[in-house]
Amino acid sequence: MCGRPEAPERAGKALHHPGALEFGKVRPMLAEAAPAPFDGDDWLFEVKWDGYRALAFLERGADAGRGGDGGGRTRLQSRRLRDLTPGFPDLGRLHSHLEGRQAVVDGEIVALRDGRPDFQTLQRGGRPVVYIAFDILELDGEVLIGRPLAERRDILDRRLGAGPDLVVSRAVLGRGTDFYRAVVRSGLEGVVAKRLDSPYRPGRRSRDWLKVRNVRRLFAVVCGYTRAAGARPFGSLVLGLADRRGRLVYAGLVGTGLDQREMASLLGLLDRTGPCPFPDGEPRSLRGRVEWVEPVHVVEVECLELTADGHLRHPVYRGLRPDKDVADCQVPAERHGGAG
Numbered sequence: 001m002c003g004r005p006e007a008p009e010r011a012g013k014a015l016h017h018p019g020a021l022e023f024g025k026v027r028p029m030l031a032e033a034a035p036a037p038f039d040g041d042d043w044l045f046e047v048k049w050d051g052y053r054a055l056a057f058l059e060r061g062a063d064a065g066r067g068g069d070g071g072g073r074t075r076l077q078s079r080r081l082r083d084l085t086p087g088f089p090d091l092g093r094l095h096s097h098l099e100g101r102q103a104v105v106d107g108e109i110v111a112l113r114d115g116r117p118d119f120q121t122l123q124r125g126g127r128p129v130v131y132i133a134f135d136i137l138e139l140d141g142e143v144l145i146g147r148p149l150a151e152r153r154d155i156l157d158r159r160l161g162a163g164p165d166l167v168v169s170r171a172v173l174g175r176g177t178d179f180y181r182a183v184v185r186s187g188l189e190g191v192v193a194k195r196l197d198s199p200y201r202p203g204r205r206s207r208d209w210l211k212v213r214n215v216r217r218l219f220a221v222v223c224g225y226t227r228a229a230g231a232r233p234f235g236s237l238v239l240g241l242a243d244r245r246g247r248l249v250y251a252g253l254v255g256t257g258l259d260q261r262e263m264a265s266l267l268g269l270l271d272r273t274g275p276c277p278f279p280d281g282e283p284r285s286l287r288g289r290v291e292w293v294e295p296v297h298v299v300e301v302e303c304l305e306l307t308a309d310g311h312l313r314h315p316v317y318r319g320l321r322p323d324k325d326v327a328d329c330q331v332p333a334e335r336h337g338g339a340g
Contacts, residue, residue, distance in 0.1 A: 026077075044150075133166065133167070193210045226291075254301055300321050
């Protein structure tokens with residue numbers, strides 16, 4: 001994919017090989033949001049994996065060969081500097097795939113369900129999990145963050161092997177639009193575009209990395225709102241969707257995307273005389289927190305997906321839709337099918 005620079009090498013035979021980048025002190029580089037996919041000869045395009053971002057600190061014994069750890073260890077650190085290692089014992093031998101003595105790698109911990117990434121499975125502690133590596137920050141004591149991405153990726157491809165617990169993320173050059181379409185068809189979360197000449201900027205959000213999410217828009221009924229805890233007119237809107245029998249079912253809360261002006265306008269529209277409209281009654285998590293309203297107003301929301309329990313994941317409010325009614329607010333067809 002890229003040129004093949006000489007990989008850094010260092011002498012020494014200590015059992016562990018701590019590098020210049022310290023565990024618990026390095027935050028991963030972050031991407032800015034982009035509104036749409038694009039093409040560019042100076043860009044690399046990767047899948048945006050739906051999991052836990054993690055830096056992997058890998059150390060091997062001096063006499064270890066590929067396939068054995070030689071007394072080495074793997075430590076996993078979150079983007080917020082937490083130690084994730086105890087929670088993922090099945091990723092405890094990532095260092096055995098390293099051709100070298102020590103490395104710091106950037107990647108994502110992903111849980112698989114039917115061979116596909118599934119964030120809810122990860123949150124529930126489900127297995128199997130795999131570490132998907134996409135960058136390398138240090139190798140054998142030499143910090144690589146100042147090198148261009150093209151060089152870092154080449155080093156990563158050559159020095160980190162694959163296994164049932166580890167995959168090096170594949171990437172394409174230039175053709176970001178076609179790649180995004182393929183990602184959407186596969187039902188994956190999105191694409192990250194990265195400049196080939198970009199250095200790695202720990203802890204910074206940069207336009208050198210751009211993320212384009214595969215989001216969906218749908219219509220939902222406003223069924224109520226949570227009471228405000230601060231200066232906001234209310235907390236969040238309580239949303240409902242119509243199931244295949246026409247009953248409203250709870251679909252979650254949305255507060256992101258609502259500003260003070262929009263909230264005040266909505267509050268003036270909502271009829272606060274309605275009971276809870278859900279046949280199963282008030283959701284336990286909302287008891288005592290909600291003003292229920294007549295379920296007649298429709299809003300448009302954007303979200304990543306519906307979770308296994310039918311709630312919108314990462315919803316964002318996109319506006320009131322007076323041209324729509326409750327009949328337009330259906331639970332998506334694939335969720336009906338999953339319900340049996």
